Amino acid sequence: MSAGWFRRRFLPGGPLPAPRPPRPRASPVPYRRPRFLRGSGSGPGTADAPRRPDARPVRSPARGRALPWNAGYAEIINAEKSEFNEDQAACGQLCIRRCEFGAEEDQEWLALCSEEILTGHYWALFDGHGGPAAAILAANTLHSCLRRQLEAVVEGVVAARPPMHLSGHCVCASDPQFVEEKGIRAEDLVIGALESAFQECDEVIGRELEASGQVGGCTALVAVSLQGKLYVANAGDSRAILVRKDEVRPLSSEFTPETERQRIQQLAFVYPELLAGEFTRLEFPRRLKGDDLGQKVLFRDHHMRGWSYKCVEKSDLKYPLIHGQGRQARLLGTLAVSRGLGDHQLRVLDTNIQLKPFLLSVPQVTVLDVDQLELQEEDVVVMATDGLWDVLSNEQVAQLVRSFLPGNREDPHRFSELAQMLIHSTQGKDDGPTEGQVSYDDISVFVIPLHNQGQRSDGH
């Protein structure tokens, strides 16, 4: 990605760059050693590199060019469970201008009015399903949506406290007091911008997939550093954690049919027609059979966090809305995640039952106040798609981070090496903490060092 990548203005409704069609892999073997597609393959921080399924393994870290926020490194792996790499990534600088100076691109203005610009950094992982199309679109689009949403509110973001009116002009003398009572801070505008950007990106993907006759969806995990804070927005089952010497802190939660059971059951309760009489809303420990009829079995409904017993009726024998356990849990027998982008056309096999009504594109956003941390040199954020977390726990990743970084302080590429080592740990090597556990999923990892980066370095 060139430095100007985020500066191309996204025009709603306008044409997006066509996604590059991924090339078929060379041989049809069911499993091969994974190929590493380094995010820094053609220069660190490039967003294009992860989208090159034809790239050769690049083991030696690229050198010379600055990654965003000093050194954020990505390792992308295609495990080749699917024909193409369904994982996609993007990272780069995020340059936010003030809107009032005009909506059109104006490079000259950018140079002249640099004090009006808020600068942040952006990292994103997209884990596709049903093909790579949605993930590629998301990697091409979401940063533009976010930039646009942030530019729409940037005056509030750079104010000590967001004003009631974006003009800054008070209609009511007690406006600041109301804003203070509600506890509205600049970071709430960034959270709102992330929420709106995900929704906007989802709409764009829906239009683009329909127009191009493609299908698919993807999860999205985004980290944005802005004004001394790190925002982590997650829709799906990727994960980000903070690893420090004495602390492992989750920065995101996973959204799956299991974790969002009550929301999904509630929707089916309100709109039973969404199940078309083919599924039961209720959860049972296992799929019921004819023998269960008339028995009292464990169940739970949308309003219950606990369990109870019910007498099995014939309608309870239908396929459950959410079925399976852990990694095997599926929504309508089809999808393993409950939030993400795309999937506008996804239907249950051989039916007209849509999944999209049950999916949310809005992310959950957590805020890490980096300025408030007493950072050590080895404090990092690890972002990865679910393939890593299937095999490694947060604590295991933290142990690997803590055992790797101190001994490699002189290596300028140690964060990249660490990301690669984390992926290696999922590939069934005898050493390491996984004790033979192997991931056959595509895996992408960002390792983002925090040290000396907490200070507000934004150029506004």
Added chain:
Amino acid sequence: MSAGWFRRRFLPGGPLPAPRPPRPRASPVPYRRPRFLRGSGSGPGTADAPRRPDARPVRSPARGRALPWNAGYAEIINAEKSEFNEDQAACGQLCIRRCEFGAEEDQEWLALCSEEILTGHYWALFDGHGGPAAAILAANTLHSCLRRQLEAVVEGVVAARPPMHLSGHCVCASDPQFVEEKGIRAEDLVIGALESAFQECDEVIGRELEASGQVGGCTALVAVSLQGKLYVANAGDSRAILVRKDEVRPLSSEFTPETERQRIQQLAFVYPELLAGEFTRLEFPRRLKGDDLGQKVLFRDHHMRGWSYKCVEKSDLKYPLIHGQGRQARLLGTLAVSRGLGDHQLRVLDTNIQLKPFLLSVPQVTVLDVDQLELQEEDVVVMATDGLWDVLSNEQVAQLVRSFLPGNREDPHRFSELAQMLIHSTQGKDDGPTEGQVSYDDISVFVIPLHNQGQRSDGH
């Protein structure tokens, strides 16, 4: 309440004891020194006492009879902001029988088959609004609903792990494995029973209020000790906290229009007709005025945890679905809580707009594993209605607990005295941590000592 209070079987649809009509207070002054209505007024643990608005202040603790779980004390205060005490309380033993031995009352069987009985203890606070009727009904009813719900699943509760089939007969050989995979424990059945009991009680209250031409609603906070665990179920804005020497742990969350904003806005988004064109679903920092038209103002919608700006349209000038801040926040300009029992007939003043669709009767249940705590003599749970927490923070209550209990170890009534002292602290005395803050609300407090009570003492 006599010891047999919980043994009267609740018959669904059958007649409930008519609530005692509260007597009008003696004089119409707007505020008087509060009257203490001790839960132990006619003997500790009686549930009737709190419902006696005519009781004289009783300052000396009642003696001689054992309170449930050794010594749970209640202090009930009527601040007389309303004509009658809208706070109600109940506490007592909870005796759970096995259903299979017959649904009818059988005292002889109870005596003969005591090993079949699971015994727990129950404390409940109900904070009424729109009159005391719903709170009185809840204090008369909820324990019966809970007992019935627990009896329906008691075989699963006393099993090492709840069986897939309540009969214990496996239809499928892998049933136990499925239950284990889902992680279903006995405590999940108790949680489910609490959730169902609240809903059942809400239905009973709806029928009873309609039949008797009464109105009103109430919050409900319930603590149940069973099998070495303390279950805290909350629907409303009362609060329970655990206070230990080095720890203050919230055991409940408050449910108000503010804390449940997204759920309530989401419902109005799905069913806009619930607002009858009279309210706006959106949240703004203050009520908008004509001058705001066309301005970009701070707002948020159902999908947003953050804030953004929108251009004000005419429809945004309507009264907000949720309006006000903190203690002043109201749902549809009417109600300060978003969960509770009753309110089936409640409508926005001078309209036909119902509030009930926005209210949930289902509680949030938290579980405290008392057996796993290394309990000290001064470890207690404090349950209180919102009047206490308006004036005292969790930490302030903990400080009062820690400063009071160690110096009163010899006093057999110290928990009762402590509850009374906590209420005194809200009445504007010069000393104490409240620094002049005063509560004008009805206040009820339970102080439940945990020491030496964690062991399973249930007689099953």
